Amino acid sequence: MILTVTPNPSVDRTLEIDALVRGEVLRARVARAEAGGKGVNVSRALCRHGVATSAVLPVGGAEGAQLTDLLAEGGVSAVAVPISGATRSNITVTETDGTTTKLNVSGPALSEAETDALLAAVDTGLAEEPRWLVASGSLPSGVSGDFYVRLARRAAERGVPVALDTSGTPLETAARSGSLSLLKPNQEELSELLGRELPTVGDVVSGAREVLDWGNEAVLVTLGAHGALLVRREHSWLARGPQVVPRSTVGAGDCSLAGYLSAREAAPSERLRSAVAWGAAAVALPGTTVPGPDEIDPAAVDIVEDPDPALIIKEL
């Protein structure tokens, strides 16, 4: 079983329009609502592939009820921790050419008692000895920036490896405290973490190795349309995915992480192949829709071990 925790989940609302024009009245062709939030999406993607998973998340208000219903409809096992605030709705606008614009809301604050209840729900999940704990997404206000460090300590006590996908202060705090089995920043998040631009493959690999030096095991850096780099101490691997016609990039990173974790007992390069295949498949689907097994083509992913450090990422 893979346990995910999403402290700030959302109902993802997507509006599909022809082209976004500021200041105009635009009519949406399609409006959809899907369960969202980073760990929630990892669980949804794993569930579509028959991988056992459980999603822990706080829920409140009418959107919280809708989120719980959406997860139940999708057959995703969830532990919903009740909170007094209302779960957020994040808005995505997708245009015909695949341009995706996201408007993320900060979400409800969690009280200390609600934060403790969330931690207790994770503890209960950890007692079931999951093969991974996935800690993902932004932290709601009221939750201290070291929340993921606290989670990682609890997981370590049970010998459960932790995969982290977040940004800003929560990423920096957890990454610097070490002991994470996997971090999944995108190129921009890694660059922000290290405080410098990372235009080449060599820049990303050496930046990720700096993060490994803080006591972490592996870094999966997703590069949007340019694929992904997996960096471990001994080797790094570059994966370039198939060309896809993008429809919505929302949830691509979450599906990449799910693909990486789904590949049981596989060599690092095969885990990376799976990550990029799942991410590319997600981009071809509308809204926050997660791909199923028929939509994924791992054979279309090209992998290079210890790639040329001089390669420029935006030219890949």
Ligand SMILES: Nc1ncnc2c1ncn2[C@@H]1O[C@H](COP(=O)(O)OP(=O)(O)O)[C@@H](O)[C@H]1O
């Ligand atoms: N425009 C795109 N075309 C093809 N694949 C894409 C595109 N955008 C993202 N992907 C795939 O999804 C993965 C995750 O995307 P990325 O944007 O880096 O993550 P995040 O959603 O976390 O920002 C990439 O590694 C790639 O495999």
Ligand SMILES: O=P(O)(O)OC[C@H]1O[C@](O)(COP(=O)(O)O)[C@@H](O)[C@@H]1O
């Ligand atoms: O917690 P954050 O950083 O606000 O992100 C939440 C949003 O990110 C998503 O999880 C999508 O994430 P990715 O596009 O990075 O895979 C949405 O479902 C959700 O609306």
